[in-house]
Amino acid sequence: xxxxxxxxxxxxxxxxxxxxxxxxxxxxxxxxxxxxxxxxxxxxxxxxxxxxxxxxxxxxxxxxxxxxxxxxxxxxxxxxxxxxxxxxxxxxxxxxxxxxxxxxxxxxxxxxxxxxxxxxxxxxxxxxxxxxxxxxxxxxxxxxxxxxxxxxxxxxxxxxxxxxxxxxxxxxxxxxxxxxxxxxxxxxxxxxxxxxxxxxxxxxxxxxxxxxxxxxxxxxxxxxxxxxxxxxxxxxxxxxxxxxxxxxxxxxxxxxxxxxxxxxxxxxxxxxxxxxxxxxxxxxxxxxxxxxxxxxxxxxxxxxxxxxxxxxxxxxxxxxxxxxxxxxxxxxxxxxxxxxxxxxxxxxxxxxxxxxxxxxxxxxxxxxxxxxxxxxxxxxxxxxxxxxxxxxxxxxxxxxxxxxxxxxxxxxxxxxxxxxxxxxxxxxxxxxxxxxxxxxxxx
Amino acid sequence: xxxxxxxxxxxxxxxxxxxxxxxxxxxxxxxxxxxxxxxxxxxxxxxxxxxxxxxxxxxxxxxxxxxxxxxxxxxxxxxxxxxxxxxxxxxxxxxxxxxxxxxxxxxxxxxxxxxxxxxxxxxxxxxxxxxxxxxxxxxxxxxxxxxxxxxxxxxxxxxxxxxxxxxxxxxxxxxxxxxxxxxxxxxxxxxxxxxxxxxxxxxxxxxxxxxxxxxxxxxxxxxxxxxxxxxxxxxxxxxxxxxxxxxxxxxxxxxxxxxxxxxxxxx
Numbered sequence: 001x002x003x004x005x006x007x008x009x010x011x012x013x014x015x016x017x018x019x020x021x022x023x024x025x026x027x028x029x030x031x032x033x034x035x036x037x038x039x040x041x042x043x044x045x046x047x048x049x050x051x052x053x054x055x056x057x058x059x060x061x062x063x064x065x066x067x068x069x070x071x072x073x074x075x076x077x078x079x080x081x082x083x084x085x086x087x088x089x090x091x092x093x094x095x096x097x098x099x100x101x102x103x104x105x106x107x108x109x110x111x112x113x114x115x116x117x118x119x120x121x122x123x124x125x126x127x128x129x130x131x132x133x134x135x136x137x138x139x140x141x142x143x144x145x146x147x148x149x150x151x152x153x154x155x156x157x158x159x160x161x162x163x164x165x166x167x168x169x170x171x172x173x174x175x176x177x178x179x180x181x182x183x184x185x186x187x188x189x190x191x192x193x194x195x196x197x198x199x200x201x202x203x204x205x206x207x208x209x210x211x212x213x214x215x216x217x218x219x220x221x222x223x224x225x226x227x228x229x230x231x232x233x234x235x236x237x238x239x240x241x242x243x244x245x246x247x248x249x250x251x252x253x254x255x256x257x258x259x260x261x262x263x264x265x266x267x268x269x270x271x272x273x274x275x276x277x278x279x280x281x282x283x284x285x286x287x288x289x290x291x292x293x294x295x296x297x298x299x300x301x302x303x304x305x306x307x308x309x310x311x312x313x314x315x316x317x318x319x320x321x322x323x324x325x326x327x328x329x330x331x332x333x334x335x336x337x338x339x340x341x342x343x344x345x346x347x348x349x350x351x352x353x354x355x356x357x358x359x360x361x362x363x364x365x366x367x368x369x370x371x372x373x374x375x376x377x378x379x380x381x382x383x384x385x386x387x388x389x390x391x392x393x394x395x396x397x398x399x400x401x402x403x404x405x406x407x408x409x410x411x412x413x414x415x416x417x418x419x420x421x422x423x424x425x426x427x428x429x430x431x432x433x434x435x436x437x438x439x440x441x442x443x
Numbered sequence: 444x445x446x447x448x449x450x451x452x453x454x455x456x457x458x459x460x461x462x463x464x465x466x467x468x469x470x471x472x473x474x475x476x477x478x479x480x481x482x483x484x485x486x487x488x489x490x491x492x493x494x495x496x497x498x499x500x501x502x503x504x505x506x507x508x509x510x511x512x513x514x515x516x517x518x519x520x521x522x523x524x525x526x527x528x529x530x531x532x533x534x535x536x537x538x539x540x541x542x543x544x545x546x547x548x549x550x551x552x553x554x555x556x557x558x559x560x561x562x563x564x565x566x567x568x569x570x571x572x573x574x575x576x577x578x579x580x581x582x583x584x585x586x587x588x589x590x591x592x593x594x595x596x597x598x599x600x601x602x603x604x605x606x607x608x609x610x611x612x613x614x615x616x617x618x619x620x621x622x623x624x625x626x627x628x629x630x631x632x633x634x635x636x637x638x639x640x641x642x643x644x645x646x647x648x649x650x651x652x653x654x655x656x657x658x659x660x661x662x663x664x665x666x667x668x669x670x671x672x673x674x675x676x677x678x679x680x681x682x683x684x685x686x687x688x689x690x691x692x693x694x695x696x697x698x699x700x701x702x703x704x705x706x707x708x709x710x
Contacts, residue, residue: 016708046618046619047618092547092707095549095550096550096707096709097546097547097548097549097550097707099704113549113550115548115549116544116548119544119545119548119549120542120544120545122470122474124473124474124477124478125470125473129470129473132466133466133467133470136462136463136466137463137466137545137549137551139549139550139551141457141462142462161669165477208662442685
């Protein structure tokens with residue numbers, strides 16, 4: 001990389017103190033004695049609250065440990081990891097809210113951070129006043145807010161209520177206003193925590209588009225999210241934090257794959273995933289014991305890819321010889337919207353099962369899903385397709401990989417794909433084709 | 444440990460965030476009396492109500508001397524300045540707890556937070572001061588000409604003292620919530636340790652130098668003297684109080700800067 005470094009993080013660590021709970025008193029005498037001694041005990045505890053060099057080393061823990069990476073100009077970096085992995089702590093250190101216990105972060109340029117939306121909103125003040133206040137708290141200049149004011153109001157769709165105190169706003173209006181100010185934050189470096197999780201889908205897309213605008217101006221963006229699809233769409237590079245340590249740093253596709261592999265719900269293609277212990281419903285006269293999936297390309301690690309095949313093998317256990325009317329799977333996105341499903345009931349066949357173990361496979365000829373992370377649900381129902389024998393909701397997550405990461409650059413390509421082609425017509429055909437279109441309005 | 448030494452006040456950083464400071468001041472002013480019946484009338488009642496009580500209890504019943512001035516005016520003049528000090532002090536010392544959501548979510552120079560209520564309380568002071576001037580007019584009292592120059596300096600000293608003590612208490616309150624409960628008592632004790640219900644001349648001569656270390660002692664006596672023509676403090680007493688105010692400001696804000704590194708972690 002030749003572009004200059006914007007952020008250099010060198011061996012950052014952050015230690016926190018966690019309060020150890022004391023055992024409850026069991027007798028009245030003990031309780032009285034404890035209450036009398038409480039001030040002394042509290043004083044000792046509170047004195048240590050801020051420092052990390054206290055005497056009782058047992059209740060210290062590292063939220064971040066030895067994390068190093070660099071971000072160059074114009075780079076959009078995704079940060080993934082489970083809850084408590086240290087993502088938010090990292091952003092707090094970079095935005096100077098808290099100091100690292102060890103190491104240092106060198107930042108070139110002014111940082112704007114969105115760790116929360118609506119920070120500093122005052123309920124008694126009007127929407128207009130809060131736009132200025134919140135903007136200033138986020139570090140925007142007054143003249144800049146004044147220039148962007150109309151745009152912000154339009155974005156938030158609250159024009160009518162500008163002079164109403166925000167405590168009278170509906171929660172939706174409140175959120176939209178908070179988002180609108182946040183979305184117009186411009187700074188040399190932008191840090192965004194999981195703020196998009198609260199808005200509706202349309203608003204999220206608006207905000208993602210705004211963030212891409214910032215990135216396209218050559219300003220680095222650091223983006224923390226649990227929404228892996230958003231990460232995959234926005235960030236060419238990602239880092240993975242686990243237990244406060246940086247465990248992967250590289251191309252987003254590869255980092256996400258590592259992240260998913262490390263979560264128990266994301267099996268590797270071609271390996272059986274035992275479904276025992278997963279959330280399920282049904283009579284369990286027949287149940288799904290294990291699931292396995294794979295596609296057809298070895299060079300992609302048998303991962304499914306857009307428009308490629310997907311084969312799901314299902315190990316079923318039946319309590320006796322019987323027939324089932326429905327064996328199906330569905331894939332849904334992170335919000336739980338079902339995108340595709342395949343159910344044998346639509347084939348119009350009933351499937352005979354032996355007593356004990358059976359292995360069946362559902363093969364999807366071509367899976368029209370864009371690269372991303374999807375949740376798989378699987379079910380078995382009775383001969384008439386009504387009685388649910390077993391249903392495992394979100395049995396596991398699988399990743400549809402991008403076979404050509406170099407080509408696909410545009411974000412928001414949509415959740416599904418379609419086969420299409422380009423046709424060439426003779427120029428004279430134009431008239432006749434518009435005439436044909438007239439009866440119905442095609443989109 | 445990075446930056447374990449005692450820090451400076453970092454005026455450059457504060458200057459860069461001056462618009463945020465002004466907005467927070469303006470937020471405090473705007474939201475203070477919203478949804479109240481009396482609105483800015485509270486700025487007047489704040490010194491007037493205690494004046495009524497003190498005039499009855501200390502003026503009438505206890506017959507505390509008031510340097511030949513009617514007791515209500517004598518106490519009101521001091522109470523107007525004291526109200527500013529006490530609301531600035533309690534505003535500043537509660538400010539961090541009230542704004543702790545800001546501490547953990549955004550960066551800005553932390554001194555802005557206790558600074559805003561100190562400045563915002565000036566508006567109330569201006570209103571009350573206007574009322575005080577009207578009362579003087581009613582009693583036919585004419586302030587000394589030097590007031591125009593000296594009163595702003597006295598108010599500045601009060602602001603410095605309030606900011607110092609307020610930011611010290613604010614920093615402590617982040618770690619020890621006891622401060623919030625202690626605050627009302629502290630303000631009350633401080634009030635009786637200042638020449639508000641009684642004149643400075645009532646303090647035994649031998650202890651006056653010690654008494655004058657309380658910044659409010661010299662400042663209030665000077666304020667009252669300029670407006671009512673009561674005896675002024677000696678230059679030494681006033682200088683001692685000024686040193687007290689500046690010392691309090693430096694000690695408080697520097698302690699705040701020292702403590703602020705852990706605010707986000709313990710708030």
